[in-house]
Amino acid sequence: MNNLTRRELMKRFGAAGLSLGLFGASKEAWSKSAPHIVIVGGGIGGVSAAKYLRILDKNVKITIIEPNKEYIFCPGSNEVLNDFTSIEELTVNYENIKSRYAVNVIEDLATDIDYSAKKVKTKNSGTIAYDKLIVAPGPDYKFSDIEGYSKDLAEGDFPHAWKAGPQTLKLREQIHSMPQGGVVAISSPPMPYRCPPAPYERASFISEWLTRHNPTAKILILDSKNSFTFRKHYLDYWTKARGYGTKDAMIEWIPMEKGGKVTQLDAANNTLVTADGERIKADVINIIPAHTAGKFAHATGLTQGNEWVPIDPMDYRSTLDKDVFVVGDATESSPMVKTGYLASNHAKAVAQSIVNELAGKPPVQPLYTNNCVALTGEDYGMTITDTFRVKDGKIIKQYGHQSTELDNDALHHIRASLAMNWQRAFRRDIFE
Amino acid sequence: MKKSLMIGLITASAFFGVTSAQASGALIPPEEFASDPQIPGKMLGDNCSACHGTLGRFYDESMPPLAGIPRDVFIKLMQDFKNEVRPSIVMNHVAKVFTDAEIERMADYFAAQTDRPWKEEDVLKGGQ
Numbered sequence A: 001m002n003n004l005t006r007r008e009l010m011k012r013f014g015a016a017g018l019s020l021g022l023f024g025a026s027k028e029a030w031s032k033s034a035p036h037i038v039i040v041g042g043g044i045g046g047v048s049a050a051k052y053l054r055i056l057d058k059n060v061k062i063t064i065i066e067p068n069k070e071y072i073f074c075p076g077s078n079e080v081l082n083d084f085t086s087i088e089e090l091t092v093n094y095e096n097i098k099s100r101y102a103v104n105v106i107e108d109l110a111t112d113i114d115y116s117a118k119k120v121k122t123k124n125s126g127t128i129a130y131d132k133l134i135v136a137p138g139p140d141y142k143f144s145d146i147e148g149y150s151k152d153l154a155e156g157d158f159p160h161a162w163k164a165g166p167q168t169l170k171l172r173e174q175i176h177s178m179p180q181g182g183v184v185a186i187s188s189p190p191m192p193y194r195c196p197p198a199p200y201e202r203a204s205f206i207s208e209w210l211t212r213h214n215p216t217a218k219i220l221i222l223d224s225k226n227s228f229t230f231r232k233h234y235l236d237y238w239t240k241a242r243g244y245g246t247k248d249a250m251i252e253w254i255p256m257e258k259g260g261k262v263t264q265l266d267a268a269n270n271t272l273v274t275a276d277g278e279r280i281k282a283d284v285i286n287i288i289p290a291h292t293a294g295k296f297a298h299a300t301g302l303t304q305g306n307e308w309v310p311i312d313p314m315d316y317r318s319t320l321d322k323d324v325f326v327v328g329d330a331t332e333s334s335p336m337v338k339t340g341y342l343a344s345n346h347a348k349a350v351a352q353s354i355v356n357e358l359a360g361k362p363p364v365q366p367l368y369t370n371n372c373v374a375l376t377g378e379d380y381g382m383t384i385t386d387t388f389r390v391k392d393g394k395i396i397k398q399y400g401h402q403s404t405e406l407d408n409d410a411l412h413h414i415r416a417s418l419a420m421n422w423q424r425a426f427r428r429d430i431f432e
Numbered sequence B: 001m002k003k004s005l006m007i008g009l010i011t012a013s014a015f016f017g018v019t020s021a022q023a024s025g026a027l028i029p030p031e032e033f034a035s036d037p038q039i040p041g042k043m044l045g046d047n048c049s050a051c052h053g054t055l056g057r058f059y060d061e062s063m064p065p066l067a068g069i070p071r072d073v074f075i076k077l078m079q080d081f082k083n084e085v086r087p088s089i090v091m092n093h094v095a096k097v098f099t100d101a102e103i104e105r106m107a108d109y110f111a112a113q114t115d116r117p118w119k120e121e122d123v124l125k126g127g128q
């Protein structure tokens, strides 16, 4: 691979699209002795790992296993609901990762790991041997926590839209075709789930669309928590812009302690049932289910009987197997929250650790930041700055700051454009 | 004793996720980590990429690029952010977590990066 010119690589991996057969071709391209780093999951964590690995090491062989042709970013996907952005804008493909970074992308689902033989099994492409394995499957959803809800219903008339894609578009269409004065009910999940402020961001963007097109409609947030990230900001914005707290309020938020926890879906009657037995009928129902680690992490025993994958925070190495690393939403990383920003930073630590280990160098002390953004509207942004260090094998939150200023339109405006900028820069940092 | 108690509290509050909002503002001074194993400049600096671009090399509407920034300028900026001499919406909170030595290592890292857009890089050939 050292001797391969860029043009040759382009020819092999580029435009025409890489088919499964290329896995064979790659053997030609890379010397047989090159260490093989296999990555399960071509989302934010997995692709960050591939890209940052390649930046550090031109000689390893890198393979991503991912069933989808394209990746649709979740950050920004709430803004699709009010046509503030589009799914196309959030969609990227793997061409760049293949051609520019010489990463082999296999379009398939990984199904199992043979730890002793160091092989990953796939649904259609046989088994793939690895020297180091990075697992980044994201979360799975616990539909069964809400009686009557299911994956099928989520893919049908009750989208959760917590993975950007067809469900996001379905939810958008449902909101846009709702009768005048209709009700949208959002069930917000218990912690931990990815992007803690996003259910409230979602309610805000839906309310923006409704204000323009369906001003007598209502949004009811039924919460399985008693508080949420950026609550002060959201309540402030909803009070000023959406009549929150008055009888004409467009948005109502019902915390768990006031009976907000949803326990059941009566799909036939478009009705949610709460823990107190109250029945709430709505025109659009958006249940964001509780999360657990992605199926693959459970099926392979990486979760070791837990909801999330235990890792050593020094380099996100699985505590089950020293040649397997797990990054992103699937990991037990508290006190970190589950964000793309952090998933990409886990991946950088893994890349550095693998490269050092292959070179016989000692591991590197990590640092993980989560400098994230959120929006309530086109003109109102918020920022969060978290820093995590690792000491004695534990993740320590060195600092966590959330923007607090309420009555400052200029600041809200700057933070909103910062947030939009961040979304674009972040997509490019992972995929460009 | 006091320090470990504080760390315990922060971790415990964050465990409940939502209440971590209340931990907002609690900073463990970076100097308390000064005797930990060194975090290399690259590990520190690559945390900046989501806003400033891969290796600090986005030259567009993103945040200002960092690649090729003279060492002294970077140190002065970060120290001013850290000490709140230079007000900023986000950077004061970003900078105050780093020790002086860490800021210097990041300065070395960014000063050594090619000051050309990342999208022009021939990644496979290298030549950083």
Ligand SMILES: Cc1cc2nc3c(=O)[nH]c(=O)nc-3n(C[C@H](O)[C@H](O)[C@H](O)COP(=O)(O)OP(=O)(O)OC[C@H]3O[C@@H](n4cnc5c(N)ncnc54)[C@H](O)[C@@H]3O)c2cc1C
Residues within 6 Å of the ligand: A040, A041, A042, A043, A044, A045, A046, A065, A066, A067, A068, A071, A073, A074, A075, A076, A077, A078, A108, A109, A110, A111, A136, A137, A138, A139, A161, A162, A163, A164, A194, A195, A198, A294, A296, A327, A328, A329, A330, A338, A339, A340, A341, A342, A343, A372, A373, A374
């Ligand atoms: C509405 C919303 C808004 C958000 N906004 C932000 C934000 O502003 N900022 C932020 O930082 N984060 C945000 N997030 C969170 C962010 O999207 C996630 O934290 C991030 O995607 C986690 O990365 P990951 O790699 O762990 O998982 P993902 O990005 O979900 O990637 C997982 C990948 O693994 C693949 N996969 C799963 N199983 C297999 C298998 N068996 N074999 C092969 N491939 C498999 C999947 O197809 C998928 O492509 C938001 C999330 C939502 C839902």
